[in-house]
Amino acid sequence: xxxxxxxxxxxxxxxxxxxxxxxxxxxxxxxxxxxxxxxxxxxxxxxxxxxxxxxxxxxxxxxxxxxxxxxxxxxxxxxxxxxxxxxxxxxxxxxxxxxxxxxxxxxxxxxxxxxxxxxxxxxxxxxxxxxxxxxxxxxxxxxxxxxxxxxxxxxxxxxxxxxxxxxxxxxxxxxxxxxxxxxxxxxxxxxxxxxxxxxxxxxxxxxxxxxxxxxxxxxxxxxxxxxxxxxxxxxxxxxxxxxxxxxxxxxxxxxxxxxxxxxxxxxxxxxxxxxxxxxxxxxxxxxxxxxxxxxxxxxxxxxxxxxxxxxxxxxxxxxxxxxxxxxxxxxxxxxxxxx
Amino acid sequence: xxxxxxxxxxxxxxxxxxxxxxxxxxxxxxxxxxxxxxxxxxxxxxxxxxxxxxxxxxxxxxxxxxxxxxxxxxxxxxxxxxxxxxxxxxxxxxxxxxxxxxxxxxxxxxxxxxxxxxxxxxxxxxxxxxxxxxxxxxxxxxxxxxxxxxxxxxxxxxxxxxxxxxxxxxxxxxxxxxxxxxxxxxxxxxxxxxxxxxxxxxxxxxxxxxxxxxxxxxxxxxxxxxxxxxxxxxxxxxxxxxxxxxxxxxxxxxxxxxxxxxxxxxxxxxxxxxxxxxxxxxxxxxxxxx
Numbered sequence: 001x002x003x004x005x006x007x008x009x010x011x012x013x014x015x016x017x018x019x020x021x022x023x024x025x026x027x028x029x030x031x032x033x034x035x036x037x038x039x040x041x042x043x044x045x046x047x048x049x050x051x052x053x054x055x056x057x058x059x060x061x062x063x064x065x066x067x068x069x070x071x072x073x074x075x076x077x078x079x080x081x082x083x084x085x086x087x088x089x090x091x092x093x094x095x096x097x098x099x100x101x102x103x104x105x106x107x108x109x110x111x112x113x114x115x116x117x118x119x120x121x122x123x124x125x126x127x128x129x130x131x132x133x134x135x136x137x138x139x140x141x142x143x144x145x146x147x148x149x150x151x152x153x154x155x156x157x158x159x160x161x162x163x164x165x166x167x168x169x170x171x172x173x174x175x176x177x178x179x180x181x182x183x184x185x186x187x188x189x190x191x192x193x194x195x196x197x198x199x200x201x202x203x204x205x206x207x208x209x210x211x212x213x214x215x216x217x218x219x220x221x222x223x224x225x226x227x228x229x230x231x232x233x234x235x236x237x238x239x240x241x242x243x244x245x246x247x248x249x250x251x252x253x254x255x256x257x258x259x260x261x262x263x264x265x266x267x268x269x270x271x272x273x274x275x276x277x278x279x280x281x282x283x284x285x286x287x288x289x290x291x292x293x294x295x296x297x298x299x300x301x302x303x304x305x306x307x308x309x310x311x312x313x314x315x316x317x318x319x320x321x322x323x324x325x326x327x328x329x330x331x332x333x334x335x336x337x338x339x
Numbered sequence: 340x341x342x343x344x345x346x347x348x349x350x351x352x353x354x355x356x357x358x359x360x361x362x363x364x365x366x367x368x369x370x371x372x373x374x375x376x377x378x379x380x381x382x383x384x385x386x387x388x389x390x391x392x393x394x395x396x397x398x399x400x401x402x403x404x405x406x407x408x409x410x411x412x413x414x415x416x417x418x419x420x421x422x423x424x425x426x427x428x429x430x431x432x433x434x435x436x437x438x439x440x441x442x443x444x445x446x447x448x449x450x451x452x453x454x455x456x457x458x459x460x461x462x463x464x465x466x467x468x469x470x471x472x473x474x475x476x477x478x479x480x481x482x483x484x485x486x487x488x489x490x491x492x493x494x495x496x497x498x499x500x501x502x503x504x505x506x507x508x509x510x511x512x513x514x515x516x517x518x519x520x521x522x523x524x525x526x527x528x529x530x531x532x533x534x535x536x537x538x539x540x541x542x543x544x545x546x547x548x549x550x551x552x553x554x555x556x557x558x559x560x561x562x563x564x565x566x567x568x569x570x571x572x573x574x575x576x577x578x579x580x581x582x583x584x585x586x587x588x589x590x591x592x593x594x595x596x597x598x599x600x601x602x603x604x605x606x607x608x609x610x611x612x613x614x615x616x617x618x619x620x621x622x623x624x625x626x627x628x629x
Contacts, residue, residue: 032372039369039405043437066376071435086435093429097409098380148539180620197477198375204484205512215543227605234612245619309616316609323602323609325540330598332544336583337591 024188025060027135027153031194033067034151037139040069041109045141047072050108052087054100057133062188064137065100067107103127107137112233113318116185116310118303124156125164135188146217146226146322153188160184164303181309221329223322230322234315237308244305254297262294363509364471364488366404370446371475371486371512377409378448378477386414387449389459391426392473393433393440402443402471403513406433412459419455421462444471444488450478452489457503460491472505486510 033053040049051069055062068090070083095101105127108115115138127134140150156164160183194202273283370392377388390409396402408429413420433440445463447456456472463470469490476485489505554576561568586594 030376032369032376035369035372039367040436069436086432089428090432093408093425093432096411096425097377098382181616195375195379197379198372201371201375201484215546218540218543219547231605231608238612241619305619309620312612312616316613319605319609321537323606324537326598326602328540328544330595330602334591334595337586 023060024062024133024135024155026191027062027064027137027188028191028193029064029137029151030066031192031198033064034149034192036067036069037107037137037151038141038144038149041139041141042144044072045109046111048109048111050106052090052103053105053107053135053137054091054094054102055104056100056102057104062104062133062135064104064135066094068094103131103134105131105134105136107139110138110140112142112229113140113314114233114311116307116314118307121156121164121303121307125161128156128161137190142226142229143318144217146220146223146325148218151190153190154185155188157183157186181306181313184306184310218325219329219332221333223326227319227322230315230319234312234319237312237315241305241308241312244308247300248305251297251300258297362400362402362469362471362490363511364402364404364473365511365513366473366486366488367406367513370404370407373407373409374446374448374475375477378475382411385412387447389421389445389447391430391442391463392444392446392471393430394443395439395441396443404443404471404473406437406440407446408433414455419458421459423462442467442470444473446473446475448475448477450474450476450485452505456505457491460503460505464491471508473510486512 033055037051040051049069049072051067053064054066054068055064057063071086091101091103106123108120120136124134124136134155136154138150138152138154143150269284276283374388374390377390381388388409389412390407392404393406393408394402394404410426410429411422430442442463444467445459447459452472452474460470460472463472472489472491474485474487474489476487488508488510490508491503491505493500494502494504557566557572558576560566561573
């Protein structure tokens with residue numbers, strides 16, 4: 001059934017029953033939005049930039065029809081109001097020229113795929129409160145000179161969001177919900193669409209050469225710098241992961257130590273109580289909350305380790321992809337050489 | 340070569356700058372996409388859309404047009420009204436993101452330069468020296484896509500300005516970014532998915548294969564005498580073949596094997612890491628306290 005994105009009046013929204021929205025299956029982007037994102041991210045690379053996505057939410061497709069960049073802020077505090085003003089100003093101006101004025105998410109650039117941070121999750125939660133369906137587009141400008149359009153659309157999975165809201169990340173809850181690190185982010189396939197006018201223009205203007213810059217980039221033999229950086233990041237992430245695991249080990253050791261202490265204390269108490277019973281006095285309680293041994297130790301949150309694992313798997317994927325390409329290129333070279 | 344025409348008794352001279360201007364323009368594909376999108380979204384009563392062009396000027400007179408935005412306007416038979424506040428607001432907002440982009444001119448859709456355009460051009464020449472006027476023919480008159488850029492020189496008679504003369508300047512469509520993204524993505528009205536690494540690789544290799552086949556056929560034809568050989572093409576082919584580095588087979592094998600081993604070890608490492616990750620996760624969440 002049709003799901004109008006912008007046209008619901010307040011009354012309608014209040015009185016209607018919460019419709020179950022069809023799950024988001026595909027993100028449809030316009031060529032214009034793709035080009036704008038690429039231009040903005042590339043201009044400012046290696047600095048990381050963000051921007052807002054505008055579009056429509058139609059059924060199981062999220063359409064992104066336009067976008068605008070956010071200015072980079074150096075000091076956050078005094079420009080907080082400025083940032084909001086800029087956003088309002090841009091949305092107002094764009095509405096006057098009939099651009100879809102509906103925020104559907106934001107985009108950000110990343111460096112070699114290291115985007116899974118706690119801030120991303122926080123931004124997601126912020127957006128999710130206001131907009132029912134939002135998506136984050138990640139673009140990696142450093143992979144574009146490999147001939148790959150590194151655009152990804154992400155959203156947080158629902159089960160993860162519920163868990164995050166309750167702010168409860170210990171082992172039992174996670175096991176209950178069967179939430180592993182794979183389930184944190186959901187990647188949504190992207191479709192690209194263009195209006196007929198622009199496709200007519202592009203068809204006319206396409207240069208005659210049978211090879212494009214894209215092909216040159218893909219067939220380049222030197223992939224070593226890319227691999228090196230990937231591996232560097234991978235190694236750093238592994239260090240972080242070991243640090244997180246050490247935290248857990250420490251926690252478990254503390255727990256077992258605490259329990260041992262509790263047992264010892266309990267024994268002593270029981271002995272005292274037996275003595276008191278023998279002497280005819282009131283037995284002391286078997287628990288003593290004021291004793292520091294009984295203070296429950298907080299279990300460290302697993303959120304960070306999940307994020308780190310996600311990053312590591314991303315790097316591994318990239319390494320695999322580049323190595324696969326490298327194999328094809330090398331065999332091609334070999335065939336050429338033999339001829 | 341400047342021509343001048345003298346009027347009757349007074350010594351006023353009609354200045355007509357006949358020399359071609361040394362300005363040329365280069366346009367990025369984002370601008371074209373923006374203009375077309377704005378045209379598709381224009382309000383019903385407007386015949387065309389008008390907007391500002393942003394970019395930068397280099398020292399040798401080349402103007403790079405990098406960005407643009409639409410400005411709402413009203414046009415009737417004899418007058419044109421442009422929303423100047425909107426134009427300023429958008430410019431300030433864009434400056435916040437990218438302070439290096441300045442106003443370099445304005446665009447309009449439609450074929451050729453119309454009467455109202457000169458007024459608008461005058462407005463823009465107050466903003467920037469020698470603005471560029473870009474026309475994008477969205478109606479495809481003459482059955483072709485024409486995108487032209489003009490600068491204007493004013494024809495003065497003594498102190499009075501008579502008319503504005505729009506001269507076309509060379510326009511270079513700098514499509515490198517569009518090429519990078521891939522024309523397939525930008526040409527079709529809908530593409531089902533963005534090609535990932537291996538698929539892109541496959542299509543590039545196919546193209547290379549076709550190219551090599553074509554060259555091979557051409558050389559064959561020339562050798563058999565079916566086609567007249569062109570010396571230039573022959574030289575290109577010889578150059579291309581000579582640029583393959585000459586390595587002895589043993590040296591090549593060694594380099595090749597080294598690289599293959601490197602790649603294999605990387606793949607092994609990454610698979611090892613992933614196994615490690617799944618083990619670590621099992622240990623983390625499956626471990627029970629007590």
